[in-house]
Amino acid sequence: MLITFKSAASGNVMMFEANAKEALGVLGKDPDAPQGIVTVEQLPAAVASLNAAIAADRAKPPDQGEADEHPDEPAGVGFSQRMVPLAELLERSLKDKVPVTWGV
Numbered sequence: 001m002l003i004t005f006k007s008a009a010s011g012n013v014m015m016f017e018a019n020a021k022e023a024l025g026v027l028g029k030d031p032d033a034p035q036g037i038v039t040v041e042q043l044p045a046a047v048a049s050l051n052a053a054i055a056a057d058r059a060k061p062p063d064q065g066e067a068d069e070h071p072d073e074p075a076g077v078g079f080s081q082r083m084v085p086l087a088e089l090l091e092r093s094l095k096d097k098v099p100v101t102w103g104v
Helices: 017-026 043-059 064-068 079-097
Strands: 001-005 010-016 037-039 098-102
Touching: 001 017, 001 079, 010 017, 010 043, 017 064, 017 079, 043 064, 079 098
Parallel strands: none
Antiparallel strands: 001 010, 001 098, 037 098
């Protein structure tokens, strides 16, 4: 299932449910809520939380076990790569002072 994050400040960001739930947890939202909102007042904290999680993910060393098993294959898409579009959506929404919704 896909979950779509929407904002009047930017285009929609669609994520697989598992990735969206992970993002919602980082944002301090209920991952099991079928719909919700990040209000304008909540956006500064949401941007900071998601950017911190992205930075922490990028600081982790790569999983060497995966690379050893498949040396000819490129590394998979990680958390930080999946979250950058949502972080950009949140930042644009903060700049334009509009909320971000999902599931509506």
